Amino acid sequence: MKYVIIGNSYAGLSCADAIRRFDKSGEVVIISDENYRAYARPLISYYLEGKTTDETIWYKEDDYYEKNNFDLMLGKKVVSVDTNAKRVVLEDGAAVNYDKLFVGPGGTPFIPPTEGFNPDSPMMGTFTRFDDAKKMEKAAKMSKRKEAIVVGGGLIGLKASEGLRALGLHTTIVELLPRVLGLALDEVSGNITSKKLNENGIDTATGETVVKINLDESGNPVSVLLKSGKELPADIVVVGVGVRPNVGFLEGSGVKIDRGIIVDKTMMTSVKDVYAGGDATVIYDVINKRPNIIAIVPLACEEGRVAGTNMAGVYREYPGGMGLNSVEIYGLPIVTIGLTNPSNETQNVYVFQDDKIYRKLVYDGEVLVGAILLGDISGSGILSAIIRQGLKCLKYKDEFLNGNIYSFVIDNEFEIYNINEGYAIRGDFEDLPEFSRTNWR
Amino acid sequence: MSKKLTNLEEDLKKNQIEIMLYPSKCDGCESEGFAACVKACESHMAQKYGSKYAGARINIKKKENKFFPLICHNCDEAPCADACMPGARYKDLESGWTVTNYKKCVGCWMCVMSCPFGAIERIGKGHFASKCDGCSDEDTPKCVEACKKGALKRIGIKNYSYERRLSVAKKIYGPYIKSISK
Ligand SMILES: Cc1cc2nc3c(=O)[nH]c(=O)nc-3n(C[C@H](O)[C@H](O)[C@H](O)COP(=O)(O)OP(=O)(O)OC[C@H]3O[C@@H](n4cnc5c(N)ncnc54)[C@H](O)[C@@H]3O)c2cc1C
Numbered sequence: 001m002k003y004v005i006i007g008n009s010y011a012g013l014s015c016a017d018a019i020r021r022f023d024k025s026g027e028v029v030i031i032s033d034e035n036y037r038a039y040a041r042p043l044i045s046y047y048l049e050g051k052t053t054d055e056t057i058w059y060k061e062d063d064y065y066e067k068n069n070f071d072l073m074l075g076k077k078v079v080s081v082d083t084n085a086k087r088v089v090l091e092d093g094a095a096v097n098y099d100k101l102f103v104g105p106g107g108t109p110f111i112p113p114t115e116g117f118n119p120d121s122p123m124m125g126t127f128t129r130f131d132d133a134k135k136m137e138k139a140a141k142m143s144k145r146k147e148a149i150v151v152g153g154g155l156i157g158l159k160a161s162e163g164l165r166a167l168g169l170h171t172t173i174v175e176l177l178p179r180v181l182g183l184a185l186d187e188v189s190g191n192i193t194s195k196k197l198n199e200n201g202i203d204t205a206t207g208e209t210v211v212k213i214n215l216d217e218s219g220n221p222v223s224v225l226l227k228s229g230k231e232l233p234a235d236i237v238v239v240g241v242g243v244r245p246n247v248g249f250l251e252g253s254g255v256k257i258d259r260g261i262i263v264d265k266t267m268m269t270s271v272k273d274v275y276a277g278g279d280a281t282v283i284y285d286v287i288n289k290r291p292n293i294i295a296i297v298p299l300a301c302e303e304g305r306v307a308g309t310n311m312a313g314v315y316r317e318y319p320g321g322m323g324l325n326s327v328e329i330y331g332l333p334i335v336t337i338g339l340t341n342p343s344n345e346t347q348n349v350y351v352f353q354d355d356k357i358y359r360k361l362v363y364d365g366e367v368l369v370g371a372i373l374l375g376d377i378s379g380s381g382i383l384s385a386i387i388r389q390g391l392k393c394l395k396y397k398d399e400f401l402n403g404n405i406y407s408f409v410i411d412n413e414f415e416i417y418n419i420n421e422g423y424a425i426r427g428d429f430e431d432l433p434e435f436s437r438t439n440w441r
Numbered sequence: 442m443s444k445k446l447t448n449l450e451e452d453l454k455k456n457q458i459e460i461m462l463y464p465s466k467c468d469g470c471e472s473e474g475f476a477a478c479v480k481a482c483e484s485h486m487a488q489k490y491g492s493k494y495a496g497a498r499i500n501i502k503k504k505e506n507k508f509f510p511l512i513c514h515n516c517d518e519a520p521c522a523d524a525c526m527p528g529a530r531y532k533d534l535e536s537g538w539t540v541t542n543y544k545k546c547v548g549c550w551m552c553v554m555s556c557p558f559g560a561i562e563r564i565g566k567g568h569f570a571s572k573c574d575g576c577s578d579e580d581t582p583k584c585v586e587a588c589k590k591g592a593l594k595r596i597g598i599k600n601y602s603y604e605r606r607l608s609v610a611k612k613i614y615g616p617y618i619k620s621i622s623k
Pocket residue numbers: 006007008009010011012031032033034041042043044045076077078079104105106107127128129155156159160246249277278279280295296297298300325326327
């Protein structure tokens with residue numbers, strides 16, 4: 001059996017691990033168009049801040065590929081997939097045959113049409129790859145006035161601005177929505193976050209867009225012109241609006257695409273023996289109850305694992321996932337889970353706020369469907385589990401708001417443990433039920 | 442107590458050892474002023490990982506008169522490991538335990554957000570998230586050793602499954618039925 005995996009990142013490697021768990025001898029080839037072994041993509045901003053280094057940014061240990069007997073092909077771009085002949089074609093013309101294929105190509109940065117933007121300029125770019133971070137490191141050194149503009153106040157934009165700020169640049173985030181992290185946060189938490197950014201040398205221009213980038217004779221930015229007519233100085237312009245599924249190379253392969261790659265419950269695409277997962281895939285969103293693209297690390301790992309398990313011949317279904325995220329902005333931890341801004345009248349919002357902490361719960365009837373935690377995030381994993389399972393827990397509302405999230409675990413687990421007079425937690429690999437996690441999913 | 446199905450020493454060699462929780466026996470060591478398991482873990486972790494990553498991995502949570510030792514459940518396919526962006530948390534295939542390379546941890550709190558039991562907490566002032574490693578290189582986990590109330594116990598996998606079957610039977614035919622209908 002020959003498995004080929006496109007994408008040497010969270011989804012791809014989780015798939016490879018799952019294959020190895022069930023198939024110790026099959027040939028596994030991992031292809032990536034980047035020149036690095038797997039690295040922590042979301043940490044490229046931490047790299048600029050010096051919180052992660054050339055030694056610690058690598059996702060797996062040094063001997064990972066050899067130990068698991070994975071063939072790694074770096075710097076090879078896949079240009080097309082021939083699903084009839086079962087092979088992938090590389091940019092250099094070479095072809096790789098497969099019995100089972102996994103597609104985990106992640107996203108490519110989305111660039112809104114902006115006059116003057118040219119990603120080939122050394123002072124402009126996007127922010128999703130290790131090379132992008134290295135480019136910004138160089139650009140920061142070349143920058144004379146130490147002024148940077150980041151287009152996009154979502155997660156990637158925020159991270160890019162933190163990175164640039166750490167390189168000594170005064171940074172302004174330009175965001176179309178009325179607040180930063182607009183899709184995940186609400187007005188109150190958005191304002192607290194903006195304030196934190198402003199205090200630390202990152203300005204936020206919300207409800208704004210960049211209409212034009214003014215360039216000097218060598219094509220590097222001088223300033224940006226905003227929708228409101230304001231002009232801001234800029235040595236560096238980074239566009240970090242978000243990513244779109246990177247699926248261009250699947251054209252003509254017969255794999256069904258609707259914004260992202262469409263998969264069934266086993267993570268198989270519309271073409272037999274071709275599986276997909278990660279940022280490029282449309283999965284079932286258990287909170288919004290519809291197909292959705294949710295581009296986060298934990299789901300990329302889960303999807304890759306389900307795909308890999310099926311590829312190795314062990315049947316398994318993926319029940320779907322939900323959006324959640326955790327960031328820390330200059331010492332302020334923020335966790336957002338599920339539906340954070342109510343979408344209809346049947347949903348109720350409960351809020352707790354003091355000078356350090358903000359907690360918001362969104363209930364749909366008795367079921368918790370979303371939460372925002374700011375300042376104090378301990379026990380947030382319990383809420384994630386509750387929300388994902390759709391448990392009824394309205395009676396815990398006040399306790400949750402006061403931060404006694406553990407109360408739920410105590411009540412529920414206590415009963416279970418007492419039924420069994422004890423409950424084992426340190427387990428042997430082989431003997432425990434195979435997918436114990438499905439118990440709480 | 443159950444009869445021994447396998448020898449504990451043998452289980453240990455094969456790493457077929459579990460930590461059993463008996464929460465109804467936990468009294469939070471209230472009369473002692475500190476929880477023995479918490480203290481034992483704290484000093485062991487400081488010794489093992491250094492003061493930078495010190496801090497207890499087990500916590501006693503209280504609600505009314507109930508105490509609950511909150512400890513990592515060592516999930517297979519652990520959510521904390523899936524969520525960990527730098528790969529600081531990973532499954533150690535030899536011990537079967539989800540362990541942490543604290544050097545890689547950047548304090549993004551993705552794992553805190555993902556642990557369904559709330560077993561991960563921030564340690565110290567630095568940007569690190571704690572996690573129990575099951576003391577998998579010790580014969581007896583330090584917290585178990587310290588607990589004199591019988592709320593934490595070490596048990597072999599066969600005995601565990603035996604006890605569990607026994608208790609399921611008890612649940613169906615035993616006195617538990619009463620406590621449900623209360
Ligand atoms: C700055 C930043 C911050 C982020 N912060 C967070 C966060 O806090 N929390 C969170 O959960 N997520 C975060 N994310 C999102 C996270 O990085 C993604 O969800 C995750 O990387 C998805 O993994 P993936 O395996 O699907 O794809 P990717 O990580 O995008 O990897 C795709 C792989 O496919 C390869 N590839 C693509 N096309 C081809 C081709 N044609 N031929 C060959 N190889 C190809 C690429 O080289 C790469 O190896 C962040 C992302 C960024 C950029």
